[in-house]
Amino acid sequence: MKTRADMRPEAQTGNFFHSVYLDKELCVGCTTCIKRCPTQAIRVRDGKAHIAEERCIDCGECIRTCPKGAKKWISDPLAVMEGYDIKVALPAPSLYGQFGVDTAPDTVFLALRDIGFDEVFDVAWGAARLGLATKEYLDAAGPRPMISSACPVVVRLVQLRFPSLIPQLVHLLPPFEIAARELRRRLEASIAGGGDKGNRGANRTTDGQPRIGVFFISPCTSKVTAIRNPLGYVRSEVDAVFSFQDIYAPLKKAIQRRKAAGESTCAGSGPPSKMGRIEGLGGGFGWARSDGELEALNVPGAVSVDGIDNLIALLEEIDNGKLGDIPYIEALACPGGCVGGPMVVANPHVARTAIKAVSVSQKGEEAPEARSFNGGFDEGPSAAGIGRSADAGFEALEWEEELPPKPVMVLDRDLEKALAMAERLEELAASLPGLDCGACGAPDCRALAEDIVKGEAELDDCIVRLRRKTSDS
């Protein structure tokens, strides 16, 4: 069985795991990606791109922008499921937008069963739960605006580029983690209470319990990284992350089969039971697209931002002490929100419309549901009321540890040395042409100056300057 530890080597060369990596074979050293990277983490050296691990926030911008497809992601292969007795799918809300407006959520849900999952627990449940908690969280006094932390890219970007805004992040778990924890708690309680009738157990743990595998189906590279390097909590309850692209083909096939056969229930186990309702919020499915979280939260005056450039511009303003009259920011790094994630298949704009249809269709249900094929979830006494609005406090969802700033731009730990280097950097930057052409392999002239000061590049890497120098002499 593959485990989290034995991922492909490219992403495992240092102290940081990253989902995003470079396929050296495909890279032609064209410098397109270096300009798009929001943390200036990429340099082209010796004809190939290099990603500085400590700076990469796994946003996937370079994956979107690379004309040669050399920027890739690592997610877990579907085969890891085989090592578990009870296989649970945790579909991101945006998965329901991948198959067009005419594919009902129930069909997707049942098709997940067809391709080998025993249970499905919607991340939308976690989103709706987080929505209720966030409303309460916002009632407490604190700096304004508060910034949603549901998008891991936002959290990492703040950590690296806007560390003074860390207190303004909502210090609550992300939807997928909330869903994973709730699902595991319910399933374990159910197994302990004899509710697991499936008699599954080829991979039982040493204490004789069936091994539960929680598989997050994600549109997003940063979430692959987030389960390995959690932010604000110690350990993720997600065992593996599958990309939309990997699951799309088998799932699509299963959906088509179901549509052709007109089947709406699971053979042998009847229609899915409906559990884990959260009353009071229209559902977490809307979180798949920009504005969806705000519509669910309904906080007057709150603002939604999506797309990495827009996000940075807004954070920059907040960092200047502005926008204090705005209570809340829904912040999503991908254009259009998670439907625009780097690992999606469907056109984000089409997916957005499909998600709207899903949200409407689920509104009558008052909730996203945790669903079960085998009666695996038994909402025993301990689970009673967990999802009800009366119990929607935020304490249970709070981060378990502080998020430290990540000062990756610091030139030297010694202030005197750092000052000298910073001054030299400014001098160098002033002496460079200022064309920001990227031909040296750094994203702009200032970045080259930085690299020179750090001893990682030299002045003659600037071709423009070199040419001017030779034509002068």
Add this chain to the structure above:
Amino acid sequence: MDFSAAGKASTEAKRFLARLGLDQNLVKRIAIAMYEGEMNIAIHGGGGSAELEISTDKVEILFQDKGPGIADLELAMTEGYSTASEEVRSMGFGAGMGMPNMKRNADSMIVDSEPGAGTRISLMFNLSKTGPER
């Protein structure tokens, strides 16, 4: 009036300070003061300059403009008092918080201005007092 570059000096200052590893709160205070200063220069000063000087024990910012100068400094330092035009206010600026915000965030503030002779504002931020994280 050019607001297109608003926040540029502040952003540049932040980028420079990020390379030094200074305390986050200090960087934020400097950025806010920097922003207010550059906005004042844009709104009232008709253009000018902002200089940032850093040593191991302090950060100093010097704003200079050739604007109309400040007629009544005490009034200018009062929260909510502003001489900004209706046009500027309609754009969401000129709330009368610029000077008070600078004073609040800096460890010391010296204003040197006379009507007709422009304005010089020097701000000082103490490094040792805020205890840089290192």
